Amino acid sequence: MALAHNGNLSNASELRSELELSGAIFHTTSDTETIAYIITRERLRTTSIENALSRAMDTLDGAYSLVLMSPQKLMCARDPHGFRPLCFGRTRDGVIVIASESCALRAVGAEFIRDVEPGEILVFSKDGMESRREHCGKQPKRLCVFEYIYFARPDSTIDGIGVHEARVRAGETLAAVHPASADIVIGVPDSGLDAALGFSKASNIPYGIGLIKNKYIGRTFIAPDHRMDQVKLKLSVIEEVIHDKRVVLIDDSIVRGTTIRRIVDLLRDAGAKEVHIRISAPPFMFPCYYGTDINSQDNLVACHNTIKEIASMIGADSLGYLPVEQLCSIAPDHGYCSACFDGKYPTRIPSDTRKDRFERRLSEIKRR
Ligand code: SF4
Known part of the structure; x- marks a missing residue:
């Protein structure tokens, strides 16, 4: 699986602790690794990568615009608040391009099709495009102004x-x-x-x-x-x-x-x-x-x-x-x-807001 992520989770510390208690060993301090772990864990419990992504979205809180690739599928997802932008387009040859900003599509010769909706999952495969909307409308839209x-x-x-x-x-x-x-x-x-x-x-x-x-x-x-x-x-x-x-x-x-x-x-x-x-x-x-x-x-x-x-x-x-x-x-x-x-935060404020929180945890674990 390949994963790209724009944003920051507000419950990353809790998710990391939970994953560490179940045996996960983190190699980075990035939220993206946490998201990858959760999707992988859910993939073992369900029948497809898009189901795993949907289940992962039930546990993630905060800002995330994601692009994922499995051997067969290209997917993208935007968090239910839609904090960060995400859109997709298509080149003349039919290649799907997903990007945060529409200017990136033009730069590679792709035509803008539309924005991904807050909470929406899009799955592109040989069968075409599928839009999954089970997380849409669950939260009020909160695009970062x-x-x-x-x-x-x-x-x-x-x-x-x-x-x-x-x-x-x-x-x-x-x-x-x-x-x-x-x-x-x-x-x-x-x-x-x-x-x-x-x-x-x-x-x-x-x-x-x-x-x-x-x-x-x-x-x-x-x-x-x-x-x-x-x-x-x-x-x-x-x-x-x-x-x-x-x-x-x-x-x-x-x-x-x-x-x-x-x-x-x-x-x-x-x-x-x-x-x-x-x-x-x-x-x-x-x-x-x-x-x-x-x-x-x-x-x-x-x-x-x-x-x-x-x-x-x-x-x-x-x-x-x-x-x-x-x-x-x-x-x-x-x-x-x-x-x-x-000061009106759309989600819970993270329990640990120090910038170096994950570095501290890693060195704590190494000391033990
Ligand atoms: S509006 Fe401010 S607090 Fe909200 S996501 Fe944007 S930069 Fe962050």
Whole structure:
């Protein structure tokens, strides 16, 4: 069996303990290994791999979009809340392609067919496609709203909503709730650009390209020296666009505040007269347990400071976030998860939330 997984389980610790007590020996700290163990265990108790997958889904809690292959079948499944996206398409030769985002289908020449429904299992075999829906509708839909704000590519469509359009709408809403007197609107590449366009459209302040992303930085042959300024290496300012201007700078989020502080410095060094920061998401107030690398409130600047204090820490003339009540402007009529902004978790919170919980367990077991 081959298995790929996007997401994080919220009951992984309990499932691992149960499996270890029955003799399982884990080789990694990944939730994916737990899912593979459970499907394998269920396969011994039932007549087909898809039945085993369905039974495994009865025990898994949290975020998972899965792709599986057995010698005869290709399968995929999305958790009943639908936290993470999943879709499928077909190439001209009839090859089925499954991906998190629709942009990946186009990249390999496949035509998008549809999103996998929350809770749905799809089985592709020589007999065609079978949709199993026994887990559909069991839970309210809770797609991660941060997929629209940051994770996904703007050329993707998730559950019927284009990511680019969603970001433009967030920018338009920001312009309405946090207007600014300024000469130019720019975005932090890449995920701030679409919202900057929306802000510009709604405010009639001209849109400009003020920051350029260094496209070579990801290449290993110029691995950056850690003493160097990472933000300066990644981003550079087009001085003639910024000089002597009152700038609105749009970004998708502030976690610790260190990166945005450096970007504000870069703009000031380039001669910006004023820098007004607008964020196309609400303040991060709570950790995410569904696959985002924000596991503790300690690292979240908005948990310990007022908006005024954050503005002064990052050196901005003003700061405005998308209000949590306005998230619905991004994805109207969509059930979504917004727990990192409002603390309303759709599932139980994991019993052990430490990032290194499984490493600790492995070393504990080795010591015994
Ligand atoms: S907690 Fe935030 S980042 Fe995590 S799944 Fe929910 S909306 Fe997405």
